[in-house]
Amino acid sequence: MPHSDDLLWGAVGDISRFAALLTMAELGVADHLADGPLDSAELARRCGAHAPSLRRVLRELASLDVVRSAGPDMYDLTERGTALRSDVPDSIRSSIRMLGEEGFWYAMGALPATVRDGSSAFIKRHGHLYDHLAANPATSKMFDDYMTARAIPFTENLAKRYTFPENATMVDVAGGKGHILATVLHANPSMRGILLDLDHVTGRARETLAAEGLADRSEVVSGDFFAGVPAGADVYLLASVLHNWDDDDALRILRNVRQAMDPSGRVLVLEVALPDDEAPHLGKDIDLRMLAIFNGGAERTREEFAALFAQADLALSDIVELGSGSSLLEARPR
Incomplete structure (x- = not known):
């Protein structure tokens, strides 16, 4: 049984993790990585995002195993991350976007x-x-x-x-x-x-x-x-x-x-x-x-x-x- 403080601090951290997933869903990161790895600058260009800011979010997303490093400043989509693509039958992209709606x-x-x-x-x-x-x-x-x-x-x-x-x-x-x-x-x-x-x-x-x-x-x-x-x-x-x-x-x-x-x-x-x-x-x-x-x-x-x-x-x-x-x-x- 984990210590209660671990559970509480885990819940505190969940808001940042969800915000990272929401960013991934809103920017269509999984769709842009569907055909293979991209460096963060090119990914940001395709997403219409600020590259240094996106790089920080990608670091958090990698800790969730939805993207992974594919070389220096390169990122690829994981099997788990595929669920955030908009073109897969069991996509959860719309669910994340709705829960993060204003x-x-x-x-x-x-x-x-x-x-x-x-x-x-x-x-x-x-x-x-x-x-x-x-x-x-x-x-x-x-x-x-x-x-x-x-x-x-x-x-x-x-x-x-x-x-x-x-x-x-x-x-x-x-x-x-x-x-x-x-x-x-x-x-x-x-x-x-x-x-x-x-x-x-x-x-x-x-x-x-x-x-x-x-x-x-x-x-x-x-x-x-x-x-x-x-x-x-x-x-x-x-x-x-x-x-x-x-x-x-x-x-x-x-x-x-x-x-x-x-x-x-x-x-x-x-x-x-x-x-x-x-x-x-x-x-x-x-x-x-x-x-x-x-x-x-x-x-x-x-x-x-x-x-x-x-x-x-x-x-x-x-x-x-x-x-x-x-x-x-x-x-x-x-």
Whole structure:
């Protein structure tokens, strides 16, 4: 067991390491090194950066094994660093850029102010996240890419580990670019899908579903889940939705779904369910982001989800672990 001071000082150092990764992601360093090593001056020229400053960041990046020395003042990309290229399937470049986006970066730095008065400092400066995204198309696209990359591990397991009903129609509530719906429809050829999201998102969802060859088995609808959701479907998926809202708003969403669904239907809530112990867990990290960015947004335990379901006339019927800290909670009408 490492000494506690080592853990604390390691956390202090993490901000510098993340800043180095953010610089690498923003400048496209991995893309520029994809074809082989470059000296720092040439790399800086291609990145549009100040060479002496970039050299100092490269030194830190080498300590993280994302780049390595390939000779005097020469750097090459490592296998680990390949994940920061923008053209690889499992790229985390967009994820790093989103977490370092001005508003997100401010939100985490202002967490003490949020905790002091219980109101998000991010919202005070930038407004609600989704209004912020709607007003900033480049940030909105980056956010969609981040959510897609983050969802890849548990989306694949959702299709593999959960048995969807035959010939079902599924509504993906706040389905974003449509990556989850596309994965489910590919794995279940008899199913049809409806994706509901805000107007500024739906264009990208149509593009995704068309590119996946699913335009004839899917429909994209613009709308607000607080106003209502498409009625009469067999399955309603809420993936990383409820954790953005406090209990009152989460309950409004669930009640709208309960009102719209068939009596034999089911609700699938894909979230990071918090454990009851004090061990490190991804959900605890994400919970602080929810605290920083939303007023009332939070990760929840299984018991807290079950209580929400009960208030919406639903009952927790199954839990499927999807890996990467994520769980699929199935609820059915009581």
